[in-house]
Amino acid sequence: MDLADLTRELETLRADALAAIAGAPDSATLEALELDVLGKKGRLTTVLRGIGALPPDDRPKVGAVANAVRGAIESALAERGAEVRSTELAARLAAEAVDVTTPGRPVRRGTLHPSIEAMREIAEIFEQFGFVTYESPEIEDDRTNFQMLNIPPDHPARDLWDTLYVDVEGKLLRTHTSPGQIRVMQAERPPIRALLPGRCFRYEAVDASHASEFFQVEGLMIDEGTTMADLKGLLDQFAKAMFGADKRTRFRPGYYPFTEPSVAFDVECLVCGGSGCPACGRSGWMTILGAGMVHPVVLQYGGLDPERYQGFAFGMGPERIKMLKHGITDLRLFLENDLRFLEQFR
Ligand code: PHE
Numbered sequence: 001m002d003l004a005d006l007t008r009e010l011e012t013l014r015a016d017a018l019a020a021i022a023g024a025p026d027s028a029t030l031e032a033l034e035l036d037v038l039g040k041k042g043r044l045t046t047v048l049r050g051i052g053a054l055p056p057d058d059r060p061k062v063g064a065v066a067n068a069v070r071g072a073i074e075s076a077l078a079e080r081g082a083e084v085r086s087t088e089l090a091a092r093l094a095a096e097a098v099d100v101t102t103p104g105r106p107v108r109r110g111t112l113h114p115s116i117e118a119m120r121e122i123a124e125i126f127e128q129f130g131f132v133t134y135e136s137p138e139i140e141d142d143r144t145n146f147q148m149l150n151i152p153p154d155h156p157a158r159d160l161w162d163t164l165y166v167d168v169e170g171k172l173l174r175t176h177t178s179p180g181q182i183r184v185m186q187a188e189r190p191p192i193r194a195l196l197p198g199r200c201f202r203y204e205a206v207d208a209s210h211a212s213e214f215f216q217v218e219g220l221m222i223d224e225g226t227t228m229a230d231l232k233g234l235l236d237q238f239a240k241a242m243f244g245a246d247k248r249t250r251f252r253p254g255y256y257p258f259t260e261p262s263v264a265f266d267v268e269c270l271v272c273g274g275s276g277c278p279a280c281g282r283s284g285w286m287t288i289l290g291a292g293m294v295h296p297v298v299l300q301y302g303g304l305d306p307e308r309y310q311g312f313a314f315g316m317g318p319e320r321i322k323m324l325k326h327g328i329t330d331l332r333l334f335l336e337n338d339l340r341f342l343e344q345f346r
Contacts, residue, residue, distance in 0.1 A: 001050045003058040014069040021076045114345045118318035119197040125241045131195045136180030144179040148301035149258040157257045162203040173201035177218035185302025191223040208330045215318045222311030231312040239267045259292025289316035
């Protein structure tokens with residue numbers, strides 16, 4: 001092969017390559033072409049192998065042609081490459097296009113269980129009076145659930161709480177949140193303003209107003225010089241915030257072993273406004289909670305000196321509050337998990 005042959009071959013290579021590049025439909029073809037023509041084992045390298053056989057004077061001439069051919073192919077590759085890439089991008093954008101005007105698929109939102117919602121509403125009100133929420137165990141010991149609340153073993157007052165026992169000596173499922181009073185007193189120094197929401201358990205025959213599982217919210221306030229008037233004022237504010245600012249309230253005498261005196265706290269009937277109707281048993285009042293001044297014996301069990309500290313406690317059923325507020329007549333709805341009922345809450 002002489003100079004003319006080599007030059008011709010280079011020109012043929014250029015013409016072939018430029019034609020192939022111009023006709024390449026996509027970037028994959030272009031990449032294959034680049035490798036085939038300019039790659040280490042490509043056609044250009046193969047042609048240039050012939051240079052060694054030429055007289056030294058001719059070599060630079062072939063070199064110059066080869067460089068021009070390489071330059072032409074490279075710029076053709078770059079130019080066609082830009083074209084196909086922009087076509088490919090446009091095709092991809094069209095294929096992956098999102099119609100932003102399509103209406104969204106609705107996401108099903110859960111709602112709070114009405115018992116939980118009621119406890120939050122209660123806590124939101126008492127938080128404004130400086131009450132802090134505490135947790136207390138669901139599996140209690142007999143001592144804290146009863147004895148330290150002034151209910152000795154075999155005392156007839158135990159009949160007020162039909163108890164579910166656990167298979168561990170001295171342990172039971174708490175029948176009320178009141179043992180939380182003892183735990184808070186043991187953990188904190190007065191002034192104490194504690195709220196104790198939680199699940200309680202009783203051995204009950206289930207009907208429209210009794211469940212073996214339900215919630216309570218316990219309240220406890222202890223300080224020097226706390227009086228029954230503080231209790232009445234606080235509960236009155238609570239009832240107005242929960243049921244309406246125009247609602248009248250009253251105390252009635254009650255009995256609990258751990259409070260002395262003990263009261264039942266009533267709000268005027270939410271259905272008839274006090275004139276008497278079937279919903280309030282024609283009394284005009286609805287009982288919303290039990291309360292009283294913490295018994296001195298209980299303060300002592302809590303490690304507090306009853307000569308120095310006084311306090312009050314109250315306990316209410318959030319389900320009962322919800323039932324009164326919304327005219328729900330069957331407590332079992334709270335445990336049946338019927339979505340038609342549950343979805344009506346926030
Ligand atoms: N623990 C009582 C009950 O279960 C309610 C209560 C709490 C009463 C605090 C007085 C004071 O019925």
